[in-house]
Structures are given as structure tokens and as C-alpha cells.
Amino acid sequence: MNFDWNPNPEDKASIKAWLGVWQPCVQNVDFVPARRLFAENVASFGTHMDIVEGRDALEQNQWRSVWPTIDDFAWDFENMRIGVSPDRLMGMLITTWTSTGYHQDGSRFDRPGRSTVVMSRESLDADWLGIHTHFSLFPGTPGRSFGSREPKS
Numbered sequence: 001m002n003f004d005w006n007p008n009p010e011d012k013a014s015i016k017a018w019l020g021v022w023q024p025c026v027q028n029v030d031f032v033p034a035r036r037l038f039a040e041n042v043a044s045f046g047t048h049m050d051i052v053e054g055r056d057a058l059e060q061n062q063w064r065s066v067w068p069t070i071d072d073f074a075w076d077f078e079n080m081r082i083g084v085s086p087d088r089l090m091g092m093l094i095t096t097w098t099s100t101g102y103h104q105d106g107s108r109f110d111r112p113g114r115s116t117v118v119m120s121r122e123s124l125d126a127d128w129l130g131i132h133t134h135f136s137l138f139p140g141t142p143g144r145s146f147g148s149r150e151p152k153s
Contacts (some may be wrong), residue, residue: 007084018128032153038130046135049090069145072100087114113137
């Protein structure tokens with residue numbers, strides 16, 4: 001299967017829109033609407049977890065370990081790479097992101113990273129659902145943030 005790294009504008013816009021819905025979920029520590037963006041059997045790994053399968057595991061082992069401890073999360077929409085399968089039912093993006101972390105003493109630090117997200121949809125008029133995520137911090141970035149925000153949901 002050839003993977004098209006130059007998808008049609010409609011697919012590119014729909015994938016960016018999906019990320020645009022997820023971004024404020026992270027910013028606002030809002031887990032409930034974020035869950036709706038992912039397939040029940042999403043498989044992921046990241047800074048705070050080994051490979052896990054399922055939305056519950058992703059939320060409990062990654063999102064709840066990170067989102068309440070950071071601020072200012074933002075995708076790099078300008079430089080992301082987006083690819084779509086020939087049947088247009090699977091998409092993938094690679095991008096960087098930024099956030100603000102907190103040392104134990106409360107001082108702030110830049111907390112940049114990179115991510116890969118794979119998504120699928122059942123038909124061309126269906127919504128994208130995340131089926132895989134991988135997040136990692138840039139080398140040299142502190143691995144833990146000590147912020148403490150109350151989740152919205």
C-alpha cells in the first residue's frame with residue numbers, strides 16, 4: 001500500500017480539525033470529550049506508560065499523569081506531516097508540540113515534544129478516531145512536571 005504524504009485538502013483539513021478538538025481537551029484537563037476522539041481499543045505508549053490498549057488505560061496511565069501537571073499545550077499545526085491511505089480510511093500525523101512544565105519548586109520550564117497519531121474512520125463521511133498515539137519529550141527535557149491543576153472532567 002502506498003501512503004500519501006500529500007493528501008487532498010479535505011482530508012488534511014479534517015485531520016487538523018480533529019487535533020483542533022483534542023488540543024483544548026489537553027489545555028483544559030478535560031478528559032470526557034477527549035475520550036470520544038479515540039477508538040475503544042486504542043493502543044498507545046508514552047512518557048508515563050509502556051504499551052497499553054484501551055481508552056481507559058490511555059486516560060489513566062498517560063493523560064491523567066500529564067495533563068494536570070502542565071500548561072500551554074499546543075500542536076505545531078504549521079509543520080506537521082499528514083499522510084492518508086489510498087482508501088482514505090486511515091490517517092497518520094507526525095508533529096511536534098509545546099507545553100510548559102513545572103519543577104518541584106514551582107518554577108516553569110519549556111516542555112517540548114513530538115508525537116505520532118494514527119487514526120481511522122469507517123467511511124469517508126465518518127469522524128476520525130485515534131487508534132494509536134506515541135508521545136515523547138525532546139532529549140534533555142525534564143521527564144516529570146509537578147504542576148497541579150484540577151481536571152474539568
